[in-house]
Amino acid sequence: MNEQEFLAAYDPGAYPSVAVTVDVVALTIRDGALHLLLIQRGQPPFEGHWALPGGFVRPDEDLTAGARRELAEETGLGGVRLRRVHLEQLGSYGAPDRDPRMRVVSVAHLAFAPDLPDPAAGTDADAAIWLPVTALTSRQLAFDHSRIIDEGLERARSKLEYTPLATRFLAAEFTISELRAVYETVWGHPLHAGNFHRKVLSVPGFVESTGTSTERGGARGGPRARLYRAGDARLLHPALLRPAREETVR
Amino acid sequence: MNEQEFLAAYDPGAYPSVAVTVDVVALTIRDGALHLLLIQRGQPPFEGHWALPGGFVRPDEDLTAGARRELAEETGLGGVRLRRVHLEQLGSYGAPDRDPRMRVVSVAHLAFAPDLPDPAAGTDADAAIWLPVTALTSRQLAFDHSRIIDEGLERARSKLEYTPLATRFLAAEFTISELRAVYETVWGHPLHAGNFHRKVLSVPGFVESTGTSTERGGARGGPRARLYRAGDARLLHPALLRPAREETVR
């Protein structure tokens, strides 16, 4: 914020120009597994590789608005269903050599979506799919998207601890078991059903009862479950902490 | 990531160009109060207003490297002392109208520094000061820096809960009381000395004993305090949670 800016006011070419993109790590749960929205690149560089949905931020749109637009384009979603998707900024990635063509700073976002239909092919011809995150290791991802995804997944795991955002993976009404399945899927390990149940109901504002129950019991038997919807809490207190593993702490 | 990019590979003028700056919310503790590094702008827009230190990211530097460079320029720091400063990315701010001259996306960073000398006037002629954060309300800040500072302060308060970064506000060796003063200053309310003491020592890897003590007791009497240095933990487990206030949760 010095002379350079002053000059820039009169000569827009005097500042170092950078391309800014928005990318989205969009997560959903399908068939009991965590899935990630990816597109297959149709052009070089990284032609044929998988990449995060994203694109250049437009002149008149905010960063988060750009991310929401990109998500809408790739999923074919709109209106109410898109509004149920949680979207937050994840971080910016701007290593000078991350794109071989030019200096690109990517503002990555993180999205939590309820189970969505298969992506409609967007305005562009790139193939888009929901890919299980367990299948990621064998894929060659474009740019530094592998790292962005890693940080997005860790953010997601962490967010489930202290926010009620797990409900964003579910329909408007859900059972405690379905909510538990979200935690188990995102955290990757089983939880104790009874303790989880009591814990969720004890956190103020996490869920509120609808007064109704499911029409049927579980697929393999069991009583009908009560239905809940998301409560008004924005933070969980006390939080639902993952069991701490020593290796993550040091 | 579509045709536009493909074109851009051949015509660097085809993508929407944006200026990218790095700004730094640099915090330190002086005289028992939390201080923030600000510079006074010498040019329009917002001439005479206070602003965060920052500037354009250079073509061959990473975002965080740019933030560290800006911090070094404004504080006159270098070498070992700069390396003791904690620096992390806070978030990016890119509302289309945040800078009246052109589209600017700012990648904000958050820095925790031990008590530093008064800023040397940097390469530019802008005045730089450490301002107590309590004095911020009466100041007109440039751009959206007021919001960036708010989010930086909240991030700082939150980070003290689950990371050992409070030690970054202190010298390499410190007493438990000094550490408690950091928490009290950043969180803005007093803590129980005895319980804090026991809690800090019980968290694995938070602090480790140096085996030495201070030369003198406190200014108003009392025994000499043992000295500690930062331990090897990167996360505190269990965390030191702020007492939850209902209004922050809803």
Place this chain on the structure above:
DNA sequence: GCAATAGTGTCTCTTAGACAGTATGAG
């Protein structure tokens, strides 16, 4: 009937926090 599930009760261990108490050392 059998097996799986929803939901509740109870016990133990850990932790947070309130409070008290002792030793030390500056003024």
Place this chain on the structure above:
DNA sequence: CTCATACTGTCTAAGAGACACTATTGC
């Protein structure tokens, strides 16, 4: 001496997690 401070002991309440148990449903 006085008093603030460093540090420790003890008690209580809350919460996490293990385990057990009942009731309900699909097959």
